[in-house]
Amino acid sequence: MIVSAKGRYALRVMIALAARGGSEPVPLKELSAEEEIPHKFLEQIMTELAKAGLVESARGKNGGYLLTRSPEECTAADILRVTESTLAAAECAGGGDCPRSKTCPTLPMWRALDEVMDDFLKKYTLADLVSQRA
Amino acid sequence: MIVSAKGRYALRVMIALAARGGSEPVPLKELSAEEEIPHKFLEQIMTELAKAGLVESARGKNGGYLLTRSPEECTAADILRVTESTLAAAECAGGGDCPRSKTCPTLPMWRALDEVMDDFLKKYTLADLVSQRA
DNA sequence: TATAATTCCTATGAATTTAGTAGGAATAAA
DNA sequence: TTTATTCCTACTAAATTCATAGGAATTATA
Numbered sequence: 001m002i003v004s005a006k007g008r009y010a011l012r013v014m015i016a017l018a019a020r021g022g023s024e025p026v027p028l029k030e031l032s033a034e035e036e037i038p039h040k041f042l043e044q045i046m047t048e049l050a051k052a053g054l055v056e057s058a059r060g061k062n063g064g065y066l067l068t069r070s071p072e073e074c075t076a077a078d079i080l081r082v083t084e085s086t087l088a089a090a091e092c093a094g095g096g097d098c099p100r101s102k103t104c105p106t107l108p109m110w111r112a113l114d115e116v117m118d119d120f121l122k123k124y125t126l127a128d129l130v131s132q133r134a
Numbered sequence: 135m136i137v138s139a140k141g142r143y144a145l146r147v148m149i150a151l152a153a154r155g156g157s158e159p160v161p162l163k164e165l166s167a168e169e170e171i172p173h174k175f176l177e178q179i180m181t182e183l184a185k186a187g188l189v190e191s192a193r194g195k196n197g198g199y200l201l202t203r204s205p206e207e208c209t210a211a212d213i214l215r216v217t218e219s220t221l222a223a224a225e226c227a228g229g230g231d232c233p234r235s236k237t238c239p240t241l242p243m244w245r246a247l248d249e250v251m252d253d254f255l256k257k258y259t260l261a262d263l264v265s266q267r268a
Numbered sequence: 269t270a271t272a273a274t275t276c277c278t279a280t281g282a283a284t285t286t287a288g289t290a291g292g293a294a295t296a297a298a
Numbered sequence: 299t300t301t302a303t304t305c306c307t308a309c310t311a312a313a314t315t316c317a318t319a320g321g322a323a324t325t326a327t328a
Contacts, residue, residue, distance in 0.1 A: 001135060001136065001137055001138075001141075001214075001218050001220065001221055001222070001223065001251075002135065002220055002222065002223065002224065002225055003135055003223055003224040003244075004285095004286070004287085005286075005287065005288095006286080006287075007135075007224075008224055008226065008240065011240055012238075012239075012240060015239050015240070025303095027302080027303065027304090028303080028304075029302090029303080038287085038288060038289085040288070040289060040290075041287065041288055041289085043304080043305085044287095044288090046304085047304090047305075047306090050304095057303095057304060057305085058296090058303085058304080059294075059295045059296065059303065059304045059305075060294090060295045060296025060297060060301095060302075060303055060304075061295090061296055061297040061298070061300095061301060061302045061303055062296080062297060062298090062302075062303075063295085063296075063297090063302075063303045063304060064303075064304085065304090076243065080135075084135050085285090086135065086136055087135055088135070088136065089135065089136065089137055089251075090136060090137040090141075090142055091136055092142065103267065104146075105146075105149050105263045105264065105266040105267040106142065106145055106146060106149070106263065106266075108266055109210065109258050109263065109266075110137075112254075113251070113254055113255070116250060116251070116254050117135075117223075117247070117250070117251065120246075120247055120250050121247070124243050129239045129240065129243065130239065132239040132240075132242055132243075133237065133239040138314095138315070138316085139315075139316065139317090140315080140316080159274095161273080161274065161275090162274080162275075163273090163274080172316085172317060172318080173318095174317070174318055174319075175316065175317050175318085177275080177276085178317090180275090181275090181276075181277090184275095191274095191275060191276085192274085192275080192325085193274065193275045193276075193323080193324045193325060194273075194274055194275075194323090194324045194325025194326060195271095195272065195273045195274060195324090195325055195326040195327070196273075196274075196325080196326060196327090197273075197274045197275060197324080197325070197326090198274075198275085199275090219314090
């Protein structure tokens with residue numbers, strides 16, 4: 001049970017963007033260097049974050065990425081929901097497709113765990129996380 | 135972020151054993167059929183559970199598996215700790231090996247999430263789970 | 269003692285997912 | 299027109315997950 005590198009990278013990049021606080025787009029190249037994330041991999045991640053509306057991009061020279069919301073209004077849950085194919089603890093938790101779902105003794109637990117995790121991750125905003133930096 | 139099939143199988147098998155409540159060893163064959171888990175895969179899982187001391191095995195004819203503790207004293211956390219290679223939300227959470235760990239703004243969150251999940255899973259005993267069955 | 273039913277052990281393999289790479293087209297500033 | 303950037307599509311290597319396979323060791327019982 002683990003958060004993927006993609007998810008961890010996404011979170012770190014978003015924190016880095018929040019820490020800058022600026023209105024100037026930050027080029028991927030800088031983010032990649034700063035956070036030591038492979039350039040092309042980060043490119044894919046930024047694309048997903050942009051599609052989800054968490055960042056916006058500026059193309060061409062002097063382009064880059066910017067947060068679309070204030071750091072107080074963007075949570076770890078928002079970000080991880082984008083990059084993690086599923087945030088569910090067990091895939092069953094979503095699942096209408098499991099034939100056992102009607103009588104499965106573990107399903108309620110998985111559902112409850114999902115909620116606990118989601119509630120937890122919602123409590124951490126980018127603003128909170130930036131202030132954690134040493 | 136997901137619990138593996140192995141972990142889900144393990145939990146279900148342990149619940150099935152708890153539901154029987156008996157002192158007769160239950161052969162893997164029955165568990166496999168009842169829970170629709172591939173026989174040879176379940177064999178591996180039972181071996182791990184046995185090594186961890188959660189079940190004991192009886193070899194030879196009329197052999198099988200038995201819980202070593204009462205269902206009230208065995209939690210979902212105990213079981214998943216055995217089968218999930220890591221229960222940690224992010225691998226960093228364990229990590230002395232990450233060079234960022236000293237200043238990483240996300241590490242405290244991952245650690246806290248681990249604790250939340252572990253506390254949650256500790257609250258579910260096999261006795262609780264058996265009583266959830268329809 | 270033979271037989272049948274079981275666990276134990278070791279190895280292998282297929283499918284999926286994850287993490288990363290590659291090359292170039294489109295866009296925009298200077 | 300050059301340069302710096304994002305955008306798009308495809309590919310690939312490695313790891314992990316989910317099994318499968320075959321037979322050895324052990325034990326009850328007829």
